[in-house]
Amino acid sequence: xxxxxxxxxxxxxxxxxxxxxxxxxxxxxxxxxxxxxxxxxxxxxxxxxxxxxxxxxxxxxxxxxxxxxxxxxxxxxxxxxxxxxxxxxxxxxxxxxxxxxxxxxxxxxxxxxxxxxxxxxxxxxxxxxxxxxxxxxxxxxxxxxxxxxxxxxxxxxxxxxxxxxxxxxxxxxxxxxxxxxxxxxxxxxxxxxxxxxxxxxxxxxxxxxxxxxxxxxxxxxxxxxxxxxxxxxxxxxxxxxxxxxxxxxxxxxxxxxxxxxxx
Amino acid sequence: xxxxxxxxxxxxxxxxxxxxxxxxxxxxxxxxxxxxxxxxxxxxxxxxxxxxxxxxxxxxxxxxxxxxxxxxxxxxxxxxxxxxxxxxxxxxxxxxxxxxxxxxxxxxxxxxxxxxxxxxxxxxxxxxxxxxxxxxxxxxxxxxxxxxxxxxxxxxxxxxxxxxxxxxxxxxxxxxxxxxxxxxxxxxxxxxxxxxxxxxxxxxxxxxxxxxxxxxxxxxxxxxxxxxxxxxxxxxxxxxxxxxxxxxxxxxxxxxxxxxxxxxxxxxxxxxxxxxxxxxxxxxxxxxxxxxxxxxxxxxxxxxxxxxxxxxxxxxxxxxxxxxxxxxxxxxxxxxxxxxxxxxxxxxxxxxxxxxxxxxxxxxxxxxxxxxxxxxxxxxxxxxxxxxxxxxxxxxxxxxxxxxxxxxxxxxxxxxxxxxxxxxxxxx
Numbered sequence: 001x002x003x004x005x006x007x008x009x010x011x012x013x014x015x016x017x018x019x020x021x022x023x024x025x026x027x028x029x030x031x032x033x034x035x036x037x038x039x040x041x042x043x044x045x046x047x048x049x050x051x052x053x054x055x056x057x058x059x060x061x062x063x064x065x066x067x068x069x070x071x072x073x074x075x076x077x078x079x080x081x082x083x084x085x086x087x088x089x090x091x092x093x094x095x096x097x098x099x100x101x102x103x104x105x106x107x108x109x110x111x112x113x114x115x116x117x118x119x120x121x122x123x124x125x126x127x128x129x130x131x132x133x134x135x136x137x138x139x140x141x142x143x144x145x146x147x148x149x150x151x152x153x154x155x156x157x158x159x160x161x162x163x164x165x166x167x168x169x170x171x172x173x174x175x176x177x178x179x180x181x182x183x184x185x186x187x188x189x190x191x192x193x194x195x196x197x198x199x200x201x202x203x204x205x206x207x208x209x210x211x212x213x214x215x216x217x218x219x220x221x222x223x224x225x226x227x228x229x230x231x232x233x234x235x236x237x238x239x240x241x242x243x244x245x246x247x248x249x250x251x252x253x254x255x256x257x258x259x260x261x262x263x
Numbered sequence: 264x265x266x267x268x269x270x271x272x273x274x275x276x277x278x279x280x281x282x283x284x285x286x287x288x289x290x291x292x293x294x295x296x297x298x299x300x301x302x303x304x305x306x307x308x309x310x311x312x313x314x315x316x317x318x319x320x321x322x323x324x325x326x327x328x329x330x331x332x333x334x335x336x337x338x339x340x341x342x343x344x345x346x347x348x349x350x351x352x353x354x355x356x357x358x359x360x361x362x363x364x365x366x367x368x369x370x371x372x373x374x375x376x377x378x379x380x381x382x383x384x385x386x387x388x389x390x391x392x393x394x395x396x397x398x399x400x401x402x403x404x405x406x407x408x409x410x411x412x413x414x415x416x417x418x419x420x421x422x423x424x425x426x427x428x429x430x431x432x433x434x435x436x437x438x439x440x441x442x443x444x445x446x447x448x449x450x451x452x453x454x455x456x457x458x459x460x461x462x463x464x465x466x467x468x469x470x471x472x473x474x475x476x477x478x479x480x481x482x483x484x485x486x487x488x489x490x491x492x493x494x495x496x497x498x499x500x501x502x503x504x505x506x507x508x509x510x511x512x513x514x515x516x517x518x519x520x521x522x523x524x525x526x527x528x529x530x531x532x533x534x535x536x537x538x539x540x541x542x543x544x545x546x547x548x549x550x551x552x553x554x555x556x557x558x559x560x561x562x563x564x565x566x567x568x569x570x571x572x573x574x575x576x577x578x579x580x581x582x583x584x585x586x587x588x589x590x591x592x593x594x595x596x597x598x599x600x601x602x603x604x605x606x607x608x609x610x611x612x613x614x615x616x617x618x619x620x621x622x623x624x625x626x627x628x629x630x631x632x633x634x635x636x637x638x639x640x641x642x643x644x645x646x647x648x649x650x651x652x653x654x655x656x657x658x659x660x661x662x663x664x665x666x667x668x669x670x671x672x673x674x675x676x677x678x679x680x681x682x683x684x685x686x687x688x689x690x691x
Contacts, residue, residue: 054624060653062626063654087654087690088296088298088654088655088690088691089651089690106494114387115386121572121573122534123574131624131625229624250433252433255426256378257330
């Protein structure tokens, strides 16, 4: 508290010194908070069409195509609607998540062949999302309160942070580090290390574009260094503030997919 | 018949030769998808009343859908060749012959707060996992026990579903103008315990039924009022219709019957600890035998289940359920039975366990679902292996294993039908 206040005071002081345009130093926690906002909370709501290519070490590829809707609700909570287009055997399935910050998420899978809204056990968030190298948590975001953050390096372009889990048994990594862009606050690269200090997983933002004033990752890649598998996500038709209504994230619109996902 | 078989093989070949691709029918703003599925299964023991082959079919499913702004039109139909039961005559109610019309419906919103789905549709609700209390929509037990994809457990309803969405709840009302029975075990494909002859029976004694079939007279009503409260899903249910499988018997006519049934129930489901918990209960009001005296009509029952599912290890999920059926007026039921007849227990209890293990980037799924009744001393195990070779091709192999101390209990009667099966599917 007092440290933050001190920094604010210093910031004000420095702002009045014209030759030294130095802003307040951000703490590691503040950087992570800003990165979280930039990566997962841009706009009131948003949509994107995602083309996912999973390539295994032997060169085989699998495709996933889905449309993603997101809406910010109260207290940092969010709702997600994922509508699958490809492959054919999961076509028209939908995945609904009510993300509860600080608690277990509510998750459902819509199975159109059975006309059934199936509830899914909350489960481990660090497992593969639809069989890709991205984890569920990469899609919906990891709570910043689950790790201790440390700023280990700062360049003109980015901050390098190290994150150590508060509950080491609950996750597969010993620690991870991220490079966060100083301009956009988007995490540009993350590296995950195991107990022996071996790097085994990477997630990287390859292309960033400005969409309606929000810096947006348009191409991202996740790599499993142990299996040699790579997943590339390309985001298309990204839009923010499309005026989604909260009722879109209910059973009614699982049965009858909204035009925001079918278009 | 032979010609038919050859033509089907040719069809399969043609479809394999052409790299099947989904079609976008731009002119009518619709798209065409589906799959081609071939399956084969064999009994693991001799059944005096059935073939050794329990399953042998090739199925082409075509799904045509048109999503408009105001309405959605869906047509989903299976064309198939079945090598186990010879039936050329198409029966759309039973899905037999060579055509099984799965869905043909129109979904539209006559009002901002209401949706209507009209036509042939698949309906499901309730919280049970392969156990049903308040879901009285038709099931296809023949498909389930013989190794078709589990989706085929749900048989279609010809109905209108009206859903209303006021602030405080979702209200779903389903009207089926003519009773849609289960595709029940009749002996034709799967042998069963025949309570009339008090012996196992199969193709030698296919159940003859007297099915309520008057349009608008023998109708069914189903209602659900559901509400989500902070992630907890609460629902109330009602049903007015008939026992879905032939549960009664008309001695004079020598036919099995579908006595009148009303069901009232409720369910609750939500996150608990690291998993999801569910509770469901229903009262089965057997309207033709409210006193429980008539041995030819089932007694009223309470049914209830409690379930819990959780990821136990990374990529491994386990689910357990406890289920019971408690007969009302049990003494009268016993008094009404013929002295030679086998009797049910007053309270039938079933425990289920589901284990699912996903491997190889979720391309390989190993799963098992088991039913075990400590009161009936019988059980049913469904192991299944599924592997996605590519995005389009999937192979699977599984088994339906029944066991029981007695021949007349729910799962025990199917012991001679235990089978192994394998399938290949191409989705497009």
